[in-house]
Amino acid sequence: MAKHDTPLLDELEKGPWPSFVTDIKRQAEKNPDCWDILGILELSFRDKITHWKHGGIVGVFGYGGGIVGRYADVPKEYPGVEHFHTVRVNQPASKYYSTENLRHLMELWDKHGSGMTNMHGSTGDIILLGCRTEALEPFFWDLTHELGQDLGGSGSNLRTPANCLGESRCEWSCYDTEELCHHLTMHYQDEIHRPAFPYKFKFKFSGCANDCVAAIARSDFAVIGTWKDDIRIDQAAVKEYVAGNIPANGGAHSGRDWGSFSIKKEVIDLCPTNCMWMEGDELKIDDTECTRCMHCINVMPRALRPGAQGGASILIGAKAPILDGAQFATLIFPFIEISAENEFENVIEIIENVWDWWMEVGKNRERVGETMQRVGLPTFIKVMGIDPIPQHVKEPRSNPYVFWEEEEVEGGFDRSVEEFRKRHAA
């Protein structure tokens, strides 16, 4: 039996799509506090203002992240959501679960919280919505002791790292994303659980340029798999694709008749660097011009494979819209080796260079991408200790002035003003 009239929310149940309103009503039959979620949301729709107060001092002992305080500003009318804290649980790498684990997690959440979840949050965590303050510690005890799972990051912390399926299921993965994600999660436990930075910082790991975790768009530090050598070509399979004997794109578009496959129209003409051509019935690629975009490999996966010398590109500074709109990460290191044998020390060295600089130079609530934008890429590249390369250039220069460093000028900047004035009177 509904506790509140919700005519506006009820409208959201009328379409053909799944409705969160229906979901909450279903959960409210089990946990009556959930009626107050609908009640306060209906009130917000009517008042055209949120009735959630955000933030607070809540947390679990020893941690400075993983719990986000949420309180209703109308607790007397909606006591079920007076405290409605969010708990972020670190998801397993690649989001592999057993049904046993999911059931156990939900038993805990039904016992200690509202039973409402958001699987998953945009950072990748398991988001458990709605917990009273006094239930936080008991929930955390059960989560860590019964399930062996931990909280993720929130606030000015390193956020919960996320990765694609990587080598566990994907033949295109150019490095072991799960191993790197796991290693860095363990290595940076302090940064995940306690605030460390001027603002949030996110790692994401994709095994190839298809970038299944959208690292380039969503993470401050994106590690995206690529390869050093040439695309591996099976010319016999190329012929099979051209003959129409193997469906393009792994059959992904087979639900409709798109006409016969054209290697020119669907592969060669769509190559962003025009580095492919046919010689007779053989596909040729000038790998020196290839940007490793993955398009041709996606279309003809049985004929083309990433090269054998895998590694990753490091891109830094993506963010969702805050000040100047959404921003993709900038390519800083085109290729680095990724190896568990040296405990990923080259990746860690780059991360800590970025952190040391950003912690000092970054303003409060400024993402590292915004700091980079403010100081300019040339300064950032210098901080990272690398020389500029063509991939760092976004567009031809429009500023006619050239800034020279003293060490770049023969003889330096020291000169005698008296000597100069002998030739050029003031």
Place this chain on the structure above:
Amino acid sequence: MGMSDDEIKAAMIEKATKSPKPALYVKDFYKCDAETKPRKIKNLANELVKEGKMMFWSSGSTTMYALPDRIKDEEGEGGI
């Protein structure tokens, strides 16, 4: 010779006490000892929280530090 950890912590407490703002960002503590690296300052701020001398306040996206008697609990008198 730079300041000792205890001296820096005392300077941080003093800063948090005298600041007109009840809660401070970690960067606000950097000037307590300009010679100390930001990462060290961060670690000392987190130690102060562990010792119960400061508290975290988090909006969910950002985290700030405050003295317990300068920060109001939402469940008490209604937040900073």
